[in-house]
Amino acid sequence: MAERTAPVPFRGGGFQPRPRRLVPVAVFVAVIGLWQLASARGWLPALFMPSPWQIVGALGDMIDSGTLGKHIGASLSRIALGWVLGTSAGLAIGLAMGIFSAARAAGLPVVSALFPIPKIALLPLFILWFGIGEPSKVATIGFGVFFPTVIAAYTACDSVPRNLIRMGQSFGLPAAAIVWKILVPGAMPGILAGFRITASIALILVVAAEMIGAQYGIGAFILSAGNLMQTDQLLAGVALLSLLGLAVSAVLGAIERAVLRWR
Amino acid sequence: MDLRLEGITHHYDGLLALDGIDLAVRDGETVAIIGPSGCGKSTLLGIVGGLLKPTAGRVVTVGAPRADSLNPFTYVFQDFALLPWRTVAANVALALEHHRLPRAERQARVQAALALTGLADFAAALPRQLSGGMRQRVGIARALVVRPAVLLLDEPLSALDAQTRELLMEDLLAIWARERSTRLYVTHNLDEAARLADRVVVLSRRPGRIREIVAIDVPLAERSGPAIAGVREHLWALIRDEARDAEREVQHG
Amino acid sequence: MHNRFIAILAALVTLSVAIAASAQEKVSIAALRFVSSAPIFIAMEKGYFKDQGLEVEFKFFDAAQPIAVAVAAGDADLGITGLTGGFFNLAGKGAIKIIAAQSREEPGYDFVAYVAGKKAFDAGFTDPGKFPGKTIAITQTGSTFHYMLGMLAEKRGFKLTEVTLKPLQSIANVTAALKGEQVDGALLPANNAYAAEKDGFGKIIGWVHQETPWQLGALFAGSRMIEQRRAVVEKFVAAYVKACADYAEAFLQRDAAGKRVFGDKADALIPIIQKYVEPKPSVDQVKASASYIDPQGRLLVKNIYDQVTWYQAQGMVARDVDAAKFLDLSFVKDHLDLPKR
Ligand SMILES: Nc1ncnc2c1ncn2[C@@H]1O[C@H](COP(=O)(O)OP(=O)(O)OP(=O)(O)O)[C@@H](O)[C@H]1O
Numbered sequence A: 001m002a003e004r005t006a007p008v009p010f011r012g013g014g015f016q017p018r019p020r021r022l023v024p025v026a027v028f029v030a031v032i033g034l035w036q037l038a039s040a041r042g043w044l045p046a047l048f049m050p051s052p053w054q055i056v057g058a059l060g061d062m063i064d065s066g067t068l069g070k071h072i073g074a075s076l077s078r079i080a081l082g083w084v085l086g087t088s089a090g091l092a093i094g095l096a097m098g099i100f101s102a103a104r105a106a107g108l109p110v111v112s113a114l115f116p117i118p119k120i121a122l123l124p125l126f127i128l129w130f131g132i133g134e135p136s137k138v139a140t141i142g143f144g145v146f147f148p149t150v151i152a153a154y155t156a157c158d159s160v161p162r163n164l165i166r167m168g169q170s171f172g173l174p175a176a177a178i179v180w181k182i183l184v185p186g187a188m189p190g191i192l193a194g195f196r197i198t199a200s201i202a203l204i205l206v207v208a209a210e211m212i213g214a215q216y217g218i219g220a221f222i223l224s225a226g227n228l229m230q231t232d233q234l235l236a237g238v239a240l241l242s243l244l245g246l247a248v249s250a251v252l253g254a255i256e257r258a259v260l261r262w263r
Numbered sequence B: 001m002d003l004r005l006e007g008i009t010h011h012y013d014g015l016l017a018l019d020g021i022d023l024a025v026r027d028g029e030t031v032a033i034i035g036p037s038g039c040g041k042s043t044l045l046g047i048v049g050g051l052l053k054p055t056a057g058r059v060v061t062v063g064a065p066r067a068d069s070l071n072p073f074t075y076v077f078q079d080f081a082l083l084p085w086r087t088v089a090a091n092v093a094l095a096l097e098h099h100r101l102p103r104a105e106r107q108a109r110v111q112a113a114l115a116l117t118g119l120a121d122f123a124a125a126l127p128r129q130l131s132g133g134m135r136q137r138v139g140i141a142r143a144l145v146v147r148p149a150v151l152l153l154d155e156p157l158s159a160l161d162a163q164t165r166e167l168l169m170e171d172l173l174a175i176w177a178r179e180r181s182t183r184l185y186v187t188h189n190l191d192e193a194a195r196l197a198d199r200v201v202v203l204s205r206r207p208g209r210i211r212e213i214v215a216i217d218v219p220l221a222e223r224s225g226p227a228i229a230g231v232r233e234h235l236w237a238l239i240r241d242e243a244r245d246a247e248r249e250v251q252h253g
Numbered sequence C: 001m002h003n004r005f006i007a008i009l010a011a012l013v014t015l016s017v018a019i020a021a022s023a024q025e026k027v028s029i030a031a032l033r034f035v036s037s038a039p040i041f042i043a044m045e046k047g048y049f050k051d052q053g054l055e056v057e058f059k060f061f062d063a064a065q066p067i068a069v070a071v072a073a074g075d076a077d078l079g080i081t082g083l084t085g086g087f088f089n090l091a092g093k094g095a096i097k098i099i100a101a102q103s104r105e106e107p108g109y110d111f112v113a114y115v116a117g118k119k120a121f122d123a124g125f126t127d128p129g130k131f132p133g134k135t136i137a138i139t140q141t142g143s144t145f146h147y148m149l150g151m152l153a154e155k156r157g158f159k160l161t162e163v164t165l166k167p168l169q170s171i172a173n174v175t176a177a178l179k180g181e182q183v184d185g186a187l188l189p190a191n192n193a194y195a196a197e198k199d200g201f202g203k204i205i206g207w208v209h210q211e212t213p214w215q216l217g218a219l220f221a222g223s224r225m226i227e228q229r230r231a232v233v234e235k236f237v238a239a240y241v242k243a244c245a246d247y248a249e250a251f252l253q254r255d256a257a258g259k260r261v262f263g264d265k266a267d268a269l270i271p272i273i274q275k276y277v278e279p280k281p282s283v284d285q286v287k288a289s290a291s292y293i294d295p296q297g298r299l300l301v302k303n304i305y306d307q308v309t310w311y312q313a314q315g316m317v318a319r320d321v322d323a324a325k326f327l328d329l330s331f332v333k334d335h336l337d338l339p340k341r
């Protein structure tokens, strides 16, 4: 009598995200294509939603008039300066709060109280303090970046395993060496994750920052397009911001890969 | 350099962890400390190495440590405590970086420590690329590079699987044969204590007190055979009931 | 017997009133809580809308832009606010039509002032002709203030590019910049201009009505609203114009010397205006903010063409926008200054 054989059915697989490079591009192209079709057929009223082609046209006008570079340059320099200043100050305070209990006790209530204040509400004050030139714009971005950086830095310090610090002490490392060789590198993943957030915040705030007397800048361009109801230009500006966001995220990704190779 | 523990008592916020530990350790001796979970072994080791301040009592050294010792009391940690962003060589070098040494000597010392622990080929590897056993070898190399007078090992092999542990025990014996230090070796594992130690200090359950000090007269070379079965049995008999009670105890805090 | 008759009569009257009430046409208007919206407040409180059989709902916004958007999108049937570059771009797409006048700059009626900062004034910025080379705060690109400067430039023969414009988004920010001497001057509504002078950080160096009278605001309706409910729009305009006449009688009187006088009629209307305007103005603030509104709701038509042309020349309004297409002059009789075509 022959034994009956049956293969065990396969039940595994799936639920495992794998990179698919073409899918995002395809989705992007499909959405834009549909959008253009809907605009061309009049399904999307031109009054409320310009077509992708019109947005490209608005971008083209900016290139032709030579203002594109000025807008991007003005915004990038504000973002870069504001972000660097806000991040440096935030790291200094945040690390101090991560290291010294007294600094934490003093800083935490202040940070908690000031963090949630919408920076836009402070614009009239910023005008009085910093004027309507570059300082107030840089300050708006800097303040927006500062608080999340403080929080990211000190929580990142907390996340450094205490046993590594005890190890440093057991080998007689001086306090400064423990900070620079153990605490700061150990806090790096948390700090870099914070950078991703603050870079987005800086991009978001550039619109608010350029509310104050800016002639050039992507934010100023978006605002003026909004005031003038030029929806195609408005969306062109928004597209520029998202492209900038993608570029910044790519740069941060590269930095992360370089700095956190050990993970 | 001899070591004397005099009436070490330690409280954690009202919780008595150690109660009146007196112990004399001779230079070059290996003393294992065993006892049920939570009896204060780690606490005791912390006090000896100066990372914890005892509530009462003191640890004194008798005589000077060897002249070339950069860090007389040096730990080997159960969880290795390696810096994941540093290579093997850099992790070992960490212990030397704040000492004023000629560069060449520093490098030579690191090379020597790596060679002694069988890590010469892994100098440029990152911790995450290594197995648990290799990681603990890095921990041991880092401890040896400062030429310790007293090695404080807190369950150094507990995180490893049985085979790796066996291999490392052999390596430790080989290393200790070539290097002069006093060792305090905390472990849960009676085998390790019986295999490695000259004397075994058996602590009672919390608050930790010394119940008995068992001297093992079997030469190290013969310890893998049946010669130490009796010692093992004796230690187990000492610790068995207390271990059961300690296990059933509700944890505080 | 007699009593019963009266009771029946009373019941019938109540019923007919109830029927009339339920037959009222619903219509909504988007507006700012500004004194310049006064005619609709008056028409509401004095029952002019109800007399026309309209049940009017106010939809308040805190900026001019969304009002035009709301009407274009059909969220409100009508709107009343200032004319801006954004308004013309939206109107050019055909969704809204201007039907009657709101505020205008009329000689003799202070509304928007040219204000010099204290320091700039002391340094010789004493006259609207001296704008070239100055840094001037405005609220927004393409706002009425922007246009007023453009008109001044044309009248006084300088180029707008000779003035550095700082768009600061809000009157509060403009005031702050003036106070902090961040700018040499600004254009400010009368109330804020007086306040700046009182606090000593600003000097009024002239009024827009002295330089360039123009049609600042308008009443407008959605194009579909006009097509589908023309009778309702007509009734609304009738009530609105009646209120404009009341308003003019109360707030736009001048004595023989040309000085404005506010009598009992103003006092009667001020509480109505105070009821709707936010933040609640004082009596003096209402008087200071009471801009000129044509008593018959008539527009300065040619000026609206001029506005579109100016914005187009600045590149702020699309070339294909044509004022003729978004003006519907059929609701109000005898509009003023019609362009000769
Ligand atoms: N920082 C601390 N604060 C409060 N109590 C502590 C602290 N560290 C340890 N203890 C308590 O003190 C007692 C002794 O702890 P210790 O870690 O020295 O024991 P151990 O013998 O090393 O235990 P194990 O075998 O589990 O490693 C335990 O009951 C523990 O809960």
Ligand SMILES: [Mg+2]
Binding pocket: B041, B042, B043
């Ligand atoms: Mg322990």
